[in-house]
Amino acid sequence: VNPRLSASDIPAGFTFAATHCGIKRARLDLGILVSDTPATTAAVFTTNQIVAAPVVASREHLRKSRGQMRGVIVNSGNANCCTKQDGYPASIATASKLAAELGGTDPSQVIVCSTGVIGAPLRVEKILAAVPHIVLNRSAEPGAFEEFARAIMTTDTRPKWATARCRVGGKQVRLVGCANGSGMIEPNMATMLAFIATDAAISPKLLDRALRACVNRTFNSITVDGDTSTNDTVAVLANGHSGAREIRGSSGADYKAFTAALESVCTSLALAIIDDGEGAQRTIEIEIRGAASEKSARQIAKTIANSPLVKTAFAGADPNWGRILAAAGRSGVKFDPRRVNISIAGMTVCRRGCEHPFDERAVHQKMLAKHVPVRVDLRAGSASARVWTCDFTVEYVHINSSYRT
């Protein structure tokens, strides 16, 4: 699924490293992503009001350093959330340790992230002890980036990364990103971390704008189970080492090219998360068309995407359009059911709110694919929205009911 990385995919001026520091049993659980020089950084965080200590610390650091960051340090296996008065100092100590090992960088130039179990105390001394070692061993090799991508995994079955390139003023700009997450995923920042490094030169304000636009169309448009988490973070670091001119203004060709490349990375990572959704057999793409507004289209799409009855029907490759229509009907958005057309895997199954005769075996066969598009046309307006989810399988329940996850 992941593209094979070569040295030329890695943006200039970034290094990476990962190790097993002892929070997890015998797996990579600590990683760093470092820019040689302070990089313009934009980030978005969870919308859940239960916020983990590292999110609090990272928000402060971004503000203090005015979005000029040297790097990111991430541990997996423990979310450092709901950990009393010890949580926040642990996050600050982690950032400070990386800053010190990078040779006197200001601690506020480090983003610190955690992912894993909520409520268990973080053994921060294990992290601190490992930092000198990984700082020494960091490298710009593709293999080092891949190890970093592995170190941020939680219940993921595989690491997830993506690359993109664009041209700015005749020069090549590169982007590489990785993400974790496969449960507790829902629009508005889920249990999910994503980090994108690029050697573009761009102002903090413009980078923030580009990131927010991309995140809404990608990470905020996926859902595994409707549960949002306490640690979600997407950060992009742009260090300008490509030598390309600075991207200025949001109307020019440079910004368009860069945003398209950023969105391409975000889309690949978001779809990789859904593809690796806990227990998922297939990805369902829900497109609402003909809505009065994009907001109402998105609300309907999300209600369908989070309906256990719809998601279990897809697990059985059952073209049960009645469940899709009933979920739309309880979404809170008003529409005329007698105008609604629904297609599954390209075949019309419902016309004007009633069953449209279709070959059940043929649709069932098409629904066995890895990717199944669903289109609901309200025929009431011209707005649309697209949300991706996965089917709801026995495996999802197995993963999340095993005592204790």
Place this chain on the structure above:
Amino acid sequence: VNPRLSASDIPAGFTFAATHCGIKRARLDLGILVSDTPATTAAVFTTNQIVAAPVVASREHLRKSRGQMRGVIVNSGNANCCTKQDGYPASIATASKLAAELGGTDPSQVIVCSTGVIGAPLRVEKILAAVPHIVLNRSAEPGAFEEFARAIMTTDTRPKWATARCRVGGKQVRLVGCANGSGMIEPNMATMLAFIATDAAISPKLLDRALRACVNRTFNSITVDGDTSTNDTVAVLANGHSGAREIRGSSGADYKAFTAALESVCTSLALAIIDDGEGAQRTIEIEIRGAASEKSARQIAKTIANSPLVKTAFAGADPNWGRILAAAGRSGVKFDPRRVNISIAGMTVCRRGCEHPFDERAVHQKMLAKHVPVRVDLRAGSASARVWTCDFTVEYVHINSSYRT
């Protein structure tokens, strides 16, 4: 689970019957509940905007007859929903047939209900052919009521009924009710039918008030999967045959006694539905305390009750309080996480938003019970709300992903 019914449990002046008319294979699929004389009737219907034809017909009939109904006719196995132009005439024909067989009753004095598959054409001729037969065979025997309760089952594993009595002016008033439903259940009328017969005498306005109050605290406070259906109906028929004086005014002892009895029947039926929730092993009672308002308490309770991660944790009897707190945190209600206390099965697991040391094995053992209470205290106000749900098991997925349900 159901109480054993005796002849003295059945309110005076009601008869019941059921048969297999051929919509389902070899199981009861048609039932009637008839009052000897027009009964004051109140009903609430689904809030889903996809509304089945029988709901449209029954709403009209209640309006036309000013809430004076002779009876109810119900088929299972087919929801008569999204069935093009044929659905509504089929419901009207069904009501008219029962009215005619009852000897020239006005068709608008009949409530008609359907439950089952959405979108498949209803073979109404099978229903019409069976009506004369069940009208002839109706009876006031407890066994006839039990058969009626069986005839309205869909994916239920067992019929559900409840009884209550109260005294009005020294005379005994009786109530008997039954319900179906085990999936697509969520507050605000789920895939659920419930019918309650009573020989109390009460005005339509007062009966409506009593029913709405009871439904909010009972049927609207349960959720299996957050999916609401297109056919939900709760109706209560009060024919006055007890000989007790008419209940007048909502402040007197008569109204209080009657409402308590009605709520008792509704509570028993609502909990029986959760107990029979698709694939459910146990009932979870979620109580939010110390909230600023009942509305916000209910919103938090419902978000927790519909969280797949919380529900799967309970399937594994896993005291994963972090998922409960994270679900509360995304509910849209503002609160201070650092004040929150959580107990599971009576044992404190979270204090002031952090883990409170507890004996994991002991809590796990207690969570293996059939009924597990969860209490979340926000310590911010004095309002509270209670919602019941069930755990999310592998069986739920099996039931709902089998091709075709």
